Amino acid sequence: MVALQADTLTSESAAAVPVLLAAQHDGWVELTLNRPERLNAFTEELHRALASALDAAADDACRAVLITGAGRGFCAGQDLGDRAKAEGPLDLGATIEAFYNPLVRRIRALRKPVVCAVNGVAAGAGANIAFACDIVLAARSAKFIQAFAKIGLVPDSGGTFFLPRLVGDARARALMLLAEPVSAERAEQWGLIWKAVDDTALLGEARALTANLASQPTQGLALTKQALNASAGNALDAQLDLERDLQREAGRTPDYREGVAAFMEKRPARFSGRRA
Missing domain, CATH: 3.90.226.10 (2-enoyl-CoA Hydratase; Chain A, domain 1)
Incomplete structure (x- = not known):
């Protein structure tokens, strides 16, 4: 200080x-x-x-x-x-x-x-x-x-x-x-x-x-931040498990669905940042 x-x-x-x-x-x-x-x-x-x-x-x-x-x-x-x-x-x-x-x-x-x-x-x-x-x-x-x-x-x-x-x-x-x-x-x-x-x-x-x-997928960024915060104290196995769990959570967000739809439709994604 x-x-x-x-x-x-x-x-x-x-x-x-x-x-x-x-x-x-x-x-x-x-x-x-x-x-x-x-x-x-x-x-x-x-x-x-x-x-x-x-x-x-x-x-x-x-x-x-x-x-x-x-x-x-x-x-x-x-x-x-x-x-x-x-x-x-x-x-x-x-x-x-x-x-x-x-x-x-x-x-x-x-x-x-x-x-x-x-x-x-x-x-x-x-x-x-x-x-x-x-x-x-x-x-x-x-x-x-x-x-x-x-x-x-x-x-x-x-x-x-x-x-x-x-x-x-x-x-x-x-x-x-x-x-x-x-x-x-x-x-x-x-x-x-x-x-x-x-x-x-x-x-x-x-x-x-x-x-x-x-304007980006806020929940995905939040989960990425959570994974990075944990990485310094985790062994590899623990971090791999955490990535699995966070990816499961990210895959259930509206922004994941929007991101995939935008990719398939060849248009810019319109992310909402909502949790559900």
């Missing part, structure tokens, strides 16, 4: 503004972290707003989610200024249990694709929450930083789970122990993210990608 060093952040305006913006589109929602003066660093208020928005996105009418940040950065992790206000010894484990772990679990468990558009620096938990999403696009100017070592903390928000699986043990260890920034282009080369795009094209491409996902 680490943020960038405090001197990189400016003071927040006293004016009351929403810490999260939610824009409804046709079948999908765009969620924008909206604390640009603090590089969208997390506070309890932002955590609660994002949790509520993701819970609302679980509705079947929403078939995909896009998460991005306002201003010049995606997310600087935890707002250290928010922590400085606490009295007495801090229990950072309690903060993780109450906010960061539930956020990662919500993203991974959501039965629809979650796209992340990283528009600037993603540090500490900000980087790891991006990696928890299903597809990550980043502006070429973006950087990913495992900033925890800079202030004597341990990577959290799933970082020690996601990074070794994405880039291998050697790179994950160096990234976490050295806290060196990784450019968007290097992140793409290493397989940390899906794609690096020009800064001016980021939001347009991310929106087009999310809109396309929202």
